[in-house]
Amino acid sequence: MGILLAVDVGNTNVVLGAYRGADLVRTWRAATAVERTEDELAVMIDGLLAREELGLDDVDAMVVGSVVPPLTLALTRLADRHLGGRCLVIGPGVKTGVRLRVDNPSEVGADRIANTLAAHRRYGGVPLIIVDFGTSTNFDVVSAEGDFLGGSFAPGIEVASESLFGRASRLFRVPLTPPREAIGKNTADCLRSGIVFGYVGLVEGLIARIHSELGDRARVIATGGLATTIAPLTRAIEKVDEDLTLEGLRMLWELNAA
Numbered sequence: 001m002g003i004l005l006a007v008d009v010g011n012t013n014v015v016l017g018a019y020r021g022a023d024l025v026r027t028w029r030a031a032t033a034v035e036r037t038e039d040e041l042a043v044m045i046d047g048l049l050a051r052e053e054l055g056l057d058d059v060d061a062m063v064v065g066s067v068v069p070p071l072t073l074a075l076t077r078l079a080d081r082h083l084g085g086r087c088l089v090i091g092p093g094v095k096t097g098v099r100l101r102v103d104n105p106s107e108v109g110a111d112r113i114a115n116t117l118a119a120h121r122r123y124g125g126v127p128l129i130i131v132d133f134g135t136s137t138n139f140d141v142v143s144a145e146g147d148f149l150g151g152s153f154a155p156g157i158e159v160a161s162e163s164l165f166g167r168a169s170r171l172f173r174v175p176l177t178p179p180r181e182a183i184g185k186n187t188a189d190c191l192r193s194g195i196v197f198g199y200v201g202l203v204e205g206l207i208a209r210i211h212s213e214l215g216d217r218a219r220v221i222a223t224g225g226l227a228t229t230i231a232p233l234t235r236a237i238e239k240v241d242e243d244l245t246l247e248g249l250r251m252l253w254e255l256n257a258a
Helices: 038-050 067-083 111-121 157-167 189-214 225-234 244-257
Strands: 003-008 015-022 022-031 059-066 087-089 128-133 138-143 148-155 217-226
Touching: 003 067, 003 244, 015 244, 022 038, 022 087, 022 244, 059 067, 059 111, 059 244, 067 087, 067 189, 087 111, 087 225, 087 244, 111 128, 111 138, 111 148, 111 217, 128 189, 128 225, 128 244, 138 189, 148 157, 148 189, 157 189, 217 225, 217 244
Parallel strands: 003 059, 059 087, 128 217
Antiparallel strands: 003 015, 015 022, 128 138, 138 148
């Protein structure tokens, strides 16, 4: 059985997952470089696959969810050259199995659709709140029936902290790890307290408001690069599913390949 390569292209990172059937063989995370060409992407992907004694020749097809148009184009060109064009880009006209109960369905990104589909299949039957910690932190709300109901965006913790470091000349970068106490005794701990614990407060506050508006208790699932940093610090998040978006992309491929 050949490999399906699921590619989640975000503004900060590109996350790749190699699937053999429904089994996730391996994942990789690379910095988003908008200027990469299809040839550079092919070399990168081939090198990553080599760690599993695989290569680009072992990839049968690719499914792409992307918010970076230049990389979307480069990946489709890569697929044309190396995969016989077997590439599904999630966008208008693609079967998703997800009803978008929002004002402008065309505005809903591929990552949010993938997360909705995967979360409903894995944890559904009840309302869900998906918190996706990326360049922005997305709060996506899913009905018990699997409909996408909308949500909210907040600046990602890294984006917010970099803005602070860049504008305050006497402050300096600190690792995004929680201090032992909220009351910092030095500049580094004051920064870490405000950034990390402050962000936990943002997450808890938005989740509480969404629960109130739903009028029904929802399960809260976290995903994205910094989910494992924030989730242990709050009881508001029930579960971390790091591969949720990749799983959704795989499911979208199966829906459209049938």
